[in-house]
Amino acid sequence: MPAALLAVFAHPDDEALRCGGTLARAAAQGVHVTLACLTRGEAGRNTDPSLGDVELPAAREQELRDACVHLGIQPPRFLDSHDSGRGERLRTADPLACINADPVAVEDRILEVIAQVRPQVMVTFDPHGIYGHPDHLVAHRAATGAFARSAAVGRPVERLYYVAQLHEDMRALQGERPLGVLQGLDPDVYAVDPGLIAAQVDVRDYAAHKLRALRAHRTQTGPLSTLGRLSDTQLAPLLRRETFSLGGTRTPLPHHPLTDLFDGVTQGLPA
Template structure:
């Protein structure tokens, strides 16, 4: 049995990016640990918030339920505040993840690595897939924490396969899928860069087709985030599976071409 640690910026990021791999790892008997840098304070505020309940409280509860579905052995929080999207005034909040000294945040994560002793550590690609400031900071912090760790875990970075997404959306548009038109993974995202990573630069394609139903259940746990989550959940299962049956990763230090495979 090995231990794998996934580091995410906000609750629901695991649902859209690595949920299938988390479920598969747990199903195969590995210890799955998930770490969230923030509690997602600047997500959508649901209509049914209870007196005294904050957006962050709701999102923590949702992430906890999702982790339970994944079979995760532990959930940790680095304790920073959601920075909001690029250019928001919340970027400058003194407790925002974006304002945290990278070395300090890396040391916090390194302490969790020392506690959980993962064999595999998973962060984000260099621009956090679409340039969200907290996602970019996750990339930086995970890289540095891996350097501080002893022994050093194998390091992977979750990404989106830009070429595959382009093919999928062209097919969806040609097939008349509602709302498919107008999406372009090559257009500038939050940081001015295209979405994800070109297929030629990706090292690992993980088959999570067998985990699609539970992956969808994990995503549904984050129901408060309507704009980000509901459109995916409204897809027919067959279409949903075609989008989410494979997850893609960069292996830091590898120049190998993309291969179907697994972390272990």
């Protein structure tokens, strides 16, 4: 089987900031990289007034397709749940919202993708969902469950990684031009101790791919967004390296921390 990686996230743009460089790097190495996205970001906001009136789900779907092109990965697979929103905009009345979904049913949809692409490696959110978004927590739980059950649909997935933010990175994003979703959150809860970093991937050669993918999400990185106003200083660490904790493994780790998500997997990287 060819080397394959499956990333599971909740909304268009979740893939770019935390692991876009790693996805681009893997694709450039010959890995078949697939992104499964639970929703089309229906509860988001258009932060770029120059776009005019947009049908947000369709716009965000296209933005994610464009971002995948910039990263050099396969077109995204949408799992057709709805964005739940968060805080005062939580869509509790939407029966298709992630928060109202049967968790095992979401796992089943991820397992269908696993059966088709047969990844050795999976990537998803950490247990706190970076900043606690309820859909991020659904994605984390469902992807972890699908990883555990993957032997039932053929070759079991060998590794599961969680995107993980270091305390220093989270504090940098909370300072200067604060990233709104992180304001008021405790790094001791939402960040990861350096000792838990199982993989640190050098993405400097793919920084341009990552930035293009991030900026493809125009509705989310417009002038009214805090994401679009991050300074070069705040972005710099995230353009040098991306960090991951270990969600599970069926193969031993050859060293710690790893420098590539495929270090020590049975399939390995293409020659």
